[in-house]
Amino acid sequence: MIPVDYYIILSAILFTIGVLGVLVRRNALIIFMSIELMLNAANLAIVAFGSVFESFSGQIFVFFVIAVAAAEVAVGLALIVEIFRSKRSIDVDQVSSLKG
Amino acid sequence: MTQSDLTTILPVTILTVWACVLLLVDLLIPKTRKGITALLSALGLAVTLGYTLAQIGSEVTGFNGMVTLDGFSIFVNALLLVSGLLGVALAYGYIKRMGIERGEYYTLLLFSVVGMMLMAQATDLIVVFLALELLSIPLYVLAAFARDKTDSEEAGLKYFLLGAFSSGFLVYGIALIFGATHTTNIFAIVEFVSTSTGSLLLTIGAALLLIGFGFKVAVVPFHMWTPDVYQGAPTAVTAFMTSGAKIAGFAALLRVFATAFPSIAADMTNVFWVISAATMILGNVAAVAQTDIKRLLAYSSIAHAGYILMAFVPYGNETVVATSVAAGLFYLVAYVFTNFGAWGVVIALEKEAGKGLALDDYAGLAKKHPALAAAMTIFMLSLIGLPPTIGLIGKLYLFRAVIDAGFVWLAIIGVLTSVVSAFYYLRVVVIMYMKDGEPAAERETWLDTTTLVTALVTVVVSFIPQFLFAWASEAVLKLF
Known part of the structure; x- marks a missing residue:
């Protein structure tokens, strides 16, 4: 069996890539994908811990996270489409009428 | 599902079904x-508030210890339901006037209150x-509710991206x-x-948790989204967001x-100290330069998050x-009532x-x-922390508690930043x-009723703060 450390290291790497993606990329969709990567990194860690502890609550939690992520996608994509309609761009640097 | 499960989540259930x-x-x-629709949603909030207040003193835990209804959550839930009611009252005329009146506004607000209440009850x-x-x-x-306005759309997108980032x-x-704990x-x-x-592992986990909550309650350095979102969102939404999301975030x-x-x-106290001081300083200093009232109040809400964080x-x-x-x-x-009042004047x-x-x-x-103008003056005095307002009493309790704990410098920073804040509040x-x-x-x-009620509460409670403080003390007693 693969030791749990490997899963956790992989999930930490995925999480870091997600965070960097949010901070570095300027396209709203890619930022959004990076956020999903962060959530899935957490899911991986939870499932790995859950299987080591032989506890079901970890697995159940992952289902909740997946469901919530789907709800976020529904709202987030609607917002992005709405922005694209009015600005013809989803570059977050151009979404900057609020400043001060 | 047992009887106690049902009693525990009954307030949340009533509002969800409603x-x-x-x-x-x-x-x-x-x-x-x-x-x-507005009246019906207010009725739902009022019914839940009545039920919640009737539960004072009870303490039940349900669903294998996943949710609880104790003194603390009853106190916070009552406050959340009151802010829901104030939020509906402010929105009633405003969204009609701005041409964004849709029934979904009120249902979304109710769902948001449900989430906030559940957050106070979660164990x-x-x-x-x-x-x-x-x-x-x-x-x-709600932040993007005025969808034909670029500002509102932008506020919605920014709030969404950073909110989702923080939940990550x-x-x-x-x-x-x-x-770490199984x-x-x-x-x-x-x-x-x-x-x-x-x-x-536990320390890192707790730190990440703190980042997540920090975004929600808008403390430095996780506050970047706050001024933009609060300025761009429809004002009635902003009023509700500044209060509701803060209460729920701090409760959790x-x-x-x-x-x-x-x-x-031992590790976390220092972190809280630094975050609280930085939030008070940055919020108040940045507010000085603002010329837009919504942005000014947005920075003021950041500053107040710093004061509240002092308690931690x-x-x-x-x-x-x-x-x-x-x-x-x-x-x-104190902050909720003062804040709603000030936003009420802005909406007017x-x-x-x-x-x-x-x-x-x-x-x-x-x-x-x-x-x-008189009402706005009361709210501004309360936000600074001058008599005869509830804001002063709140700051006194807070500074006293912090000094008792030996964090004199933090209290001094609190007082000094309040002096800075007097500059921009008094300018109004x-x-x-x-x-x-x-x-x-x-x-x-x-709108007038809301402003009047909040102004009255702000002044009257400052003369009889003991009962409220006694209730708050009793509410937190069982937490530890």
Whole structure:
């Protein structure tokens, strides 16, 4: 069996890539994908811990996270489409009428 | 599901069912009479508030310790329901006037309140996460509710991206805490931590959790989204967001950190100290330069998050933690009423297309609408912390608790930043009373009522604060 450390290291790497993606990329969709990567990194860690502890609550939690992520996608994509309609761009640097 | 499960989540259930039914009933209400939806949603909030207040003194835990209805959650729920009611009252005339009146506004607001209430009741990190999302997702939509306005769209997108980003940190934090303690239940975490030495995984998990909550309650350095979102969102939404999301975020932060993590208090106290001081300083200093009232109040809300966070600094010190947390709750109440009142005045002066929001638009208000100017003066005094207002009492309790815990410098920073804040709050008062101008304010029954009620609470409670503080102290007693 693969030791749990490997899963956790992989999930930490995925999480870091997600965070960097949010901070570095300027396209709203890619930022959004990076956020999903962060959530899935957490899911991986939870499932790995859950299987080591032989506890079901970890697995159940992952289902909740997946469901919530789907709800976020529904709202987030609607917002992005709405922005694209009015600005013809989803570059977050151009979404900057609020400043001060 | 047992009897106690049902009693525990009954307040949340009432409001959820009410909101779902309202979503359907709203279809039958003609487009021109959406005021009925507003009244129905206010009725739902009032019924839940009545039920919640009737539960004072009871303490039940349900669903294998995942949710609880104790003194603390009853106190916070009552405050949340009151802010829901104030939010509906402010929105009633405003969204009609701005041409964004749709019945969904009120149902989304109800769903958001449900999430906030659940967050105060959660005793399991899974429920904390679900509740946080339940309160956030309707708020993302509400922030972008004026969808034909670029500002509102932009506020919605920014709030969404940073909100989702912060929940990523939160979930990863929960994952690490789960890995360190083998459980997500707060009581079980307490048990686990008390029998073992602290681990690195737990500390990192708690720090990530703090980042997640920090975004929600807008403390430095996780505040970047706040001014933009609060400025761009429709004003009635902003009023509700600044209060509701803050109460819920601090309630969960309190429950999780005060109950579950006293073992890492030594590390966390310093972190809270720095964040609280930085938030007070940055919020107040940045507000000085603002010329837009919405942005000014946005920075003011950041600054106030710093004051409230002061209550968390001594959380590892067993002798003072109860008083300091009670002071934090008291300050939240003070902030909620003052804040709603101030936003009520802003809404009264706002015109279509974002006009009427500059500070100069308040010139001459005292001559034309003396009552409105007087109310705004009360709110500004309360935000600074001057007598005769509840804001002063809140700050006194808070500073006293922090000094008792030995953090004198933090209290000094608090006082000094309050002095800085006097500059920009009083500038509003000076503009209203000393400058000449022709401000046009919208007078509308529900708006006036809200402003009047909040102004009365702000002044009257400052003379009889003991009962509220006693209630807050009793509410937090069982937490530790």
